[in-house]
Amino acid sequence: MYKVTLKVRNQQFEYNCAPDQTPLRAARNEFIPFPTGCQRGGCGMCKMKVLEGKYEQELERSHEALSNEELANGFALACCMTVKSDLDIISAADYENQLIKDSLEKAK
């Protein structure tokens, strides 16, 4: 069992994820509101940024949902990845909001 720390919809969650589960599936099993769509790597709704931890992203996915550049920058699709250690993740939307907030702070 790995421990996943997730920030999504401005909330923080902690849950366990078995090595044979996707972090999306494990979250849903705990009624954690992980944004979910196709569960097939096609729509990008489950996109998040991995802040810390090891994982393996299924490479066969829509490049519109997750481009090669995003992949290289630590973004992943939670519906089609395998967790290899404890994981600290934030949804792509929350991550973007945080970046905006941080840059506004700096500008002050």
Next chain:
Amino acid sequence: MTRVMRLGRVELNVLNLDKSVEYYTKVIGLEETGRMGNSVYLKAWDEFDHHSLILTKSNKAGLVHLAFKVETIDDLAYYERKIEEFGCTTTRISSNTRLGEGEAVHFILPTGHHCELYHEIGFLGTAVGTRNPHPWPLGMKGIAPHRLDHLLLTGDDLKTVTRFFVEVLNFGQSERVVTEGEEELVGSFLFTTNTSHDIAFVKGPDAKLHHAAFGVESLHDVFKAADLLSMYEVPFDVTPTRHGISRGQTIYFFDPSGNRNEAFAGGYMAFRDMPTITWDASKIGTGIFYHRRELSESFMKALT
């Protein structure tokens, strides 16, 4: 009066051709009718033309093109002129660009989707034939729909795309969803056959696919489709329910590339002179999911 006969074919991008062909033949229950390049051609058992679905390998999901069949070859020139007059650019696609297809007129819809009109396409016949036919063929696999039924696409300017279908392609509008004061059109359901919709649009990003629907006969078939999808562990979007819009019975699920599919049954018959039904945007939950009466995040946001 010249007439667009039906939504004849849809081409989808798929991430893995083998997996997708297995899904569309075994789970959906279509028949593979040919291959060319990176594409596989399929049809439903009750369809007689060479194909209604093309799966094309890509590194993204979504719609490549949709195409309507017109009644005569001369209709191509007729609609070509009307489309140009509306302000869309047309190009001719030559015969045999794809397998079994004659010449087509290509244009881009005001919502950014690639669309074609065609008349010529290879003929294979239904699985039961036309002489003393049985009602259905023995040895059907999977959901085994009768046919490709309709498409739901997303786009920004639904007023213009509706005007295009009504004025240029002579479609009727069976239903529409409007915001308060009729200011904005956020849903538009259009038909050229006698079904409640052959193509529909909901407000959203341009050029995206919401779902491709296959027609089954009854609620029982929708329910059986749901059973099969669980057996094959296909992810659901929505389990069997009724639509307020169209009154049809429905189930939504995702193909191996994340393209949404629907098995759709029933719905009323649409007629050219029927009055358009209007839904208030505040009632859209009931319009889409008549029982649950609210939309879901996945249904609204998962697009390919």
